[in-house]
Amino acid sequence: MSDKVSRRQFAKIAGLSAAGIANPVGAVEVNPAPPPRAGTGFPAGFVWGTATSSYQVEGAVNEDGRGASIWDKFVRIPGKIEDGTTGDRANEHYRRYKEDIALIKELGCKAYRFSVAWPRVFPDGDGKPNPKGLDFYNRLVDELLKNGIEPWLTLYHWDLPQSLQDRFGGWRSTETCKIFGDYAAYVAAHLTDRVNNVFTLNESGRFVYFGYGIGIDAPGLTLPQAEINQIRHNSALAHGLAVQAVRAHGRHGTRVGPAENIDACAPAIDTPENVRAAEIALREMNGGYLNVIMTGQYTEAFLKFAGANAPKYTDAELKIISSPVDFLGLNIYAPQNYVVASDQGAGFMPLPIPKSFPHMNSDWLRVGPETIYWVPKLAAKIWKTDAIYISENGTSGDDVVRPDGKIYDTDRIMYLRNYLAQLQRATSEGVPVRGYFLWSLMDNFEWVYGLNKRFGLYHVNFDTQVRTPKLSASFYRNVIATNAAGV
Numbered sequence: 355m356s357d358k359v360s361r362r363q364f365a366k367i368a369g370l371s372a373a374g375i376a377n378p379v380g381a382v383e384v385n386p387a388p389p390p391r392a393g394t395g396f397p398a399g400f401v402w403g404t405a406t407s408s409y410q411v412e413g414a415v416n417e418d419g420r421g422a423s424i425w426d427k428f429v430r431i432p433g434k435i436e437d438g439t440t441g442d443r444a445n446e447h448y449r450r451y452k453e454d455i456a457l458i459k460e461l462g463c464k465a466y467r468f469s470v471a472w473p474r475v476f477p478d479g480d481g482k483p484n485p486k487g488l489d490f491y492n493r494l495v496d497e498l499l500k501n502g503i504e505p506w507l508t509l510y511h512w513d514l515p516q517s518l519q520d521r522f523g524g525w526r527s528t529e530t531c532k533i534f535g536d537y538a539a540y541v542a543a544h545l546t547d548r549v550n551n552v553f554t555l556n557e558s559g560r561f562v563y564f565g566y567g568i569g570i571d572a573p574g575l576t577l578p579q580a581e582i583n584q585i586r587h588n589s590a591l592a593h594g595l596a597v598q599a600v601r602a603h604g605r606h607g608t609r610v611g612p613a614e615n616i617d618a619c620a621p622a623i624d625t626p627e628n629v630r631a632a633e634i635a636l637r638e639m640n641g642g643y644l645n646v647i648m649t650g651q652y653t654e655a656f657l658k659f660a661g662a663n664a665p666k667y668t669d670a671e672l673k674i675i676s677s678p679v680d681f682l683g684l685n686i687y688a689p690q691n692y693v694v695a696s697d698q699g700a701g702f703m704p705l706p707i708p709k710s711f712p713h714m715n716s717d718w719l720r721v722g723p724e725t726i727y728w729v730p731k732l733a734a735k736i737w738k739t740d741a742i743y744i745s746e747n748g749t750s751g752d753d754v755v756r757p758d759g760k761i762y763d764t765d766r767i768m769y770l771r772n773y774l775a776q777l778q779r780a781t782s783e784g785v786p787v788r789g790y791f792l793w794s795l796m797d798n799f800e801w802v803y804g805l806n807k808r809f810g811l812y813h814v815n816f817d818t819q820v821r822t823p824k825l826s827a828s829f830y831r832n833v834i835a836t837n838a839a840g841v
């Protein structure tokens with residue numbers, strides 16, 4: 355009996371290969387996408403995209419007048435980057451951008467999220483702009499549009515001009531916030547004739563704490579909590595100033611919003627009490643950035659918890675910080691807090707995460723697909739927004755290149771399929787998620803991990819710079835073609 359089954363399977367496989375479609379990476383290329391399974395579709399017009407950031411892919415750090423960023427300096431401190439690599443070369447995207455845009459097109463993506471390297475445009479952060487730096491983004495935007503891909507621009511993805519770090523202590527000073535506003539105005543004035551959507555700062559939640567609190571990101575400082583809170587406040591102020599600058603200097607109708615790695619809270623068990631607790635937790639755990647941006651207030655619980663370390667601020671600053679945004683960008687990878695209701699404190703209790711909780715190739719990347727259902731749903735309710743974009747989601751994998759030259763990353767497909775199924779669950783209930791940007795288009799320089807972690811849909815051989823689609827590229831292509839979760 356089992357012999358018969360295996361023979362039948364063999365016959366089927368042999369048949370497929372005779373038909374020339376046994377190559378799974380090629381399969382999606384030749385077959386029209388099947389209709390999606392009933393009940394798995396996304397709303398019409400849902401924006402499917404991928405994302406990268408300047409320092410992680412561009413390379414060309416000394417070309418065409420680019421100034422130094424804090425990452426150029428940080429990567430040279432021995433021991434800071436796991437494999438000792440730097441972003442000096444990275445993906446050579448600065449000169450291979452046309453080839454990379456062709457890869458985006460191959461996926462069928464209609465949107466691409468990239469970031470502008472501030473020190474390319476203003477080598478010293480402020481002062482005289484460098485026209486050659488801006489020209490790169492002009493070329494990039496034009497090439498995207500030529501290929502039918504909407505550019506979604508991020509103003510700051512962590513590559514602060516080193517000069518601002520040297521002169522003002524970087525984000526420790528509100529001087530940097532003001533200069534960021536001027537830079538945002540300049541970029542908006544020159545690019546929003548073609549760019550409709552602008553993200554302000556990527557992940558204040560990470561670069562403030564990792565960069566100024568525990569020193570594992572640039573600029574590598576370990577400051578006391580009071581200063582960390584003040585720097586986070588400054589980053590919110592910078593966000594607000596950028597929103598105002600885009601409104602004042604961008605084309606009328608340009609949309610602007612944050613791209614934040616929201617502290618992701620979900621109910622441990624789906625009961626009305628726990629869902630309510632998760633809602634409170636989401637607001638409070640994001641009290642230092644997203645909540646103040648969206649409401650113009652630090653919550654009582656946030657201020658009480660911060661105590662003497664609370665940030666110092668004025669009402670005028672709160673007004674700037676909460677300048678109305680057009681959308682909320684949320685980077686959602688992993689659950690941070692599973693919560694239950696509590697009659698203590700603010701009404702929720704975050705549960706400890708067991709050691710055996712499953713995670714992906716990166717230790718921090720816990721697998722909690724329901725997070726991408728709960729977080730947008732609760733965020734839309736708390737902050738009354740009608741446009742949420744998942745500005746990042748994706749995973750690293752070990753991505754071994756097999757003898758046939760292919761990368762069968764079924765782990766990444768498993769992760770994406772489960773997260774997208776939960777995202778579809780959210781949109782089918784009317785949660786206003788309007789788009790999704792997969793991190794990342796291609797393997798790139800992964801900060802402290804150097805080239806040791808791979809998040810791409812395309813594998814990159816960093817010696818030859820050859821890009822190879824992983825199996826997940828076919829998966830995502832099918833998701834986009836069918837506008838469905840791929841379950």
Ligand code: BG6
Nearest residue numbers: 407556557615716800801803807
């Ligand atoms: C996000 C960042 O936090 O996660 C990306 O916005 C980053 O820039 C991605 O590449 C993966 O993070 P990490 O720390 O694993 O490299």
